[in-house]
Amino acid sequence: MTGLATRQRLPPSSRASSRVTDEPPWVRALLIGIALCFFAIFLLIPLIAVFAEALKKGWDTYIASVSTPDSLSAIKLTLFVAAISVPLNLVFGIAAAWSISKFEFCGKRLLISLIDLPFSVSPVISGLIYVLIFGAQSQFGQALREHGFRVLYAAPGIVLATVFVTFPFVARELIPLMQAQGNDEEEAAVMLGANGFMTFFRVTLPNIKWGLMYGLILCNARAMGEFGAVSVVSGHIRGQTNTIPLHVEILYNEYNFAAAFAVASLLALLALLTLCVKSLVEYFRPENARRAAAGEH
């Protein structure tokens, strides 16, 4: 432990040398102990429990419950929804981050808070707003239905609700990152004769690729895992409008716990993958960008 401490280059403000700012050993042990207990009870054991419950009845049951026609159609719908909503929010995220971080204009702070808005709205309310617009009681919804276009209780509604709840992810990740990087490199590129797209793809993109990737994977994880908003707009039609989380709910409510956890474990794996990518991104990200993105949550 001490060898490790001396080998690593510690920042000048490190307390490695100063004794007065150390807590007594028992306080230290107590704090670490409390943190580890809380961590085990609230995070680690639930995570293990997902996989333990999923594999309770063995691999065969696991494979069988993941590959039923209903599960497969849920997986297909979820992939389809994510494949539409993630790119939409990617394009928006880049456009918003470009205009907010590279230009000065009035109302910038307001715009940033508006982009964050979907985070502070309950998922159920996110679903509700689309029910109000496209539902049976609204004229707009009725007009659409007369032309044979179903939004609610069909894939378009699920896509819309998913786009809403995953709306801020990419933009939020990119804005602080691009603000911290400033405009110098892009301005140099433009002065050397690059056009806008060349500037973006050759100069900006390589600088933001890690942050962009993290934003994307976070957006994707949420898009595939969204439950509240989607359950309001989907109508729970088995084999048609069931996404993976809704399928998990149905299996669970039918007391088919092994199958519910088997399907849920797919989503838990996705969550773990997301965390892995996050750790990787933080490892590769240069220090100044890390500082800039520190205030993101």
Add this chain to the structure above:
Amino acid sequence: MLALPVKKAFSLKKIFSFQHSVLPGFSLAMGYSLTYLSLIVLIPLAAVFLKSAELSFPEFWNTVTHPRILASLRLSFGASLLAAAINAVFGLNFAWVLVRYRFPGKKILDALIDLPFAMPTAVTGITLATLYARNGWFGRLLAPLGIEVSYTPLGVLVASVFIGLPFVVRTLQPVLEDMEIELEEAAACLGADRWQTFRKVIFPLLTPALLTGFALAFARAVGEYGSIVFIAGNMPMVSEIAPLMILTKLEQYDYAGATAIAVVMLVFSFVILLLINTLQARSWNKETRT
């Protein structure tokens, strides 16, 4: 390096214009962002308020003050506030331990703190419900003590604590990392013991971030649906949460009623967040003044 045009700071004079920049694409990017934002977020959200305006005030009042709705609102807001408070305490502990100490498993702990953020809510919900059910891993231990978590308001609290934790830890961590150790050394030199230093020097510096984390955890827990419905058991008057009431109203095709509850939730959370933001600004001001 090339001599680049030096940007002037944003000034009030130019409040209705943006500074000239050699970079292209402002109108395109901005136009697209605003259109997309309006179509996906602003116009649909406005629909909620328009819809609620269709109700007359007595109708609105009767919907919202129905005992069952009131109970659900009380539970949602009460459990979320309590959960955010619990998270503030333990989140501070986590952030402190992660920034200041070295111990085995720290990297894993640091990475997994974000689990509630990345885990789909339905998965969290069924897992917690199973763990705390009477025959679950935790439920079995708690049952002899007479504590029931699943299908009680306590379950709502447990789920709210789970989903709120990363917000507090992740807001506190960078602030703790940036804190200058010299301040603490000065306090020690002036004769303060460690606890006094923490109370009088460290804690005031952390307060704004702590309040932000508290507010974020609270806002998330109030609106949360998936993680909570499974463990709550949804007994009328006892363990129904407000988002569930919206869903119930929708299932009865009572769109106006659902909207009324939604409006109350939106306004309530907005007011509480505003309150906390004001508190935060005040403690921030106090900090910079001294």
